[in-house]
Amino acid sequence: MSTAIERFDDKARDAFDHIGQNEVHVGELLRHRVYTRFLHWMVALFFFLALFTGFSIYLPWLFRWFTPIFGGGPLSREMHPWFGLGFVVFFGLQTLNWIRPMTWTAADTKWMRNIRNIAAGKEKQDPPETGFFNAGQKAQFWEIVGGCAVYLVTGIILWAGTRTFGRWAVAVSYVLHDISAIIMLGGIFIHIYLSTIGEPGTFQAMIRGAVSEAWAWTFHPAWYKEMTGRDPVEACEEARRHGKFEGK
Numbered sequence: 001m002s003t004a005i006e007r008f009d010d011k012a013r014d015a016f017d018h019i020g021q022n023e024v025h026v027g028e029l030l031r032h033r034v035y036t037r038f039l040h041w042m043v044a045l046f047f048f049l050a051l052f053t054g055f056s057i058y059l060p061w062l063f064r065w066f067t068p069i070f071g072g073g074p075l076s077r078e079m080h081p082w083f084g085l086g087f088v089v090f091f092g093l094q095t096l097n098w099i100r101p102m103t104w105t106a107a108d109t110k111w112m113r114n115i116r117n118i119a120a121g122k123e124k125q126d127p128p129e130t131g132f133f134n135a136g137q138k139a140q141f142w143e144i145v146g147g148c149a150v151y152l153v154t155g156i157i158l159w160a161g162t163r164t165f166g167r168w169a170v171a172v173s174y175v176l177h178d179i180s181a182i183i184m185l186g187g188i189f190i191h192i193y194l195s196t197i198g199e200p201g202t203f204q205a206m207i208r209g210a211v212s213e214a215w216a217w218t219f220h221p222a223w224y225k226e227m228t229g230r231d232p233v234e235a236c237e238e239a240r241r242h243g244k245f246e247g248k
């Protein structure tokens, strides 16, 4: 029986597939539908808007040069909480959309224990149990969920100010808000690297929605098996024999 969240997401996915398009060629698999991609890019947009307006509040002497883009320092300060709110709302919707594939499993704990070999590229494929998202992606996702909760609580305190919450609450909120931003920014740098140069073929998943089968059997073998019914190792070997795959 489907839950209210699943019904909401299914409706949204179908509605967005009527507005945009998924472009899947022969030898590819559909990975992210229009709704997921829309939410992802809205999250990214509001994240960077909040980040840049946040910088101009955090270090005005260093980032004064780009405050005119947002209409000057005072306006940047005024707009920052709204951009932050946009980020949290869109990420909240993405959380509902991804709650199932982001659920932590025993295979994820195993993946994490093996992270050194995977990061060093010693493995030909990710471990066979790696499903739609790997443990690294899930860990980052849950870090962002936690970060959003911190932004929301501390952000409201900072927005309302000392008159409502007192000096201590505001001082502590400043520190937590900024620590959360620094941690998240560090993670996002890694995320952008891995989604583009680090793991070639990933970026198109968030542009037209599809990835190659080779990408799927390399990084997400269990998902590949679920989608095609084929064994990822055999599929890789066969493609190699026919000269169709020259990867790891």
Ligand code: HEM
Residues within 6 Å of the ligand: 031, 040, 043, 044, 045, 047, 048, 133, 136, 137, 138, 140, 141, 144, 188, 191, 192, 195, 196, 202, 203, 204, 205, 206
């Ligand atoms: C311009 C910058 C960005 C690029 C190029 C990018 C690219 C991508 C791509 C290609 C995926 C799909 C990965 C897959 O299917 O396995 C993805 C997933 C994801 N993105 Fe981004 N993204 C960017 C910014 C952001 C920002 C700012 C956030 C949040 C603050 C974010 C959060 C996520 C999350 C949580 C996922 C799912 C898990 C993962 O793949 O790590 N992304 N992104």
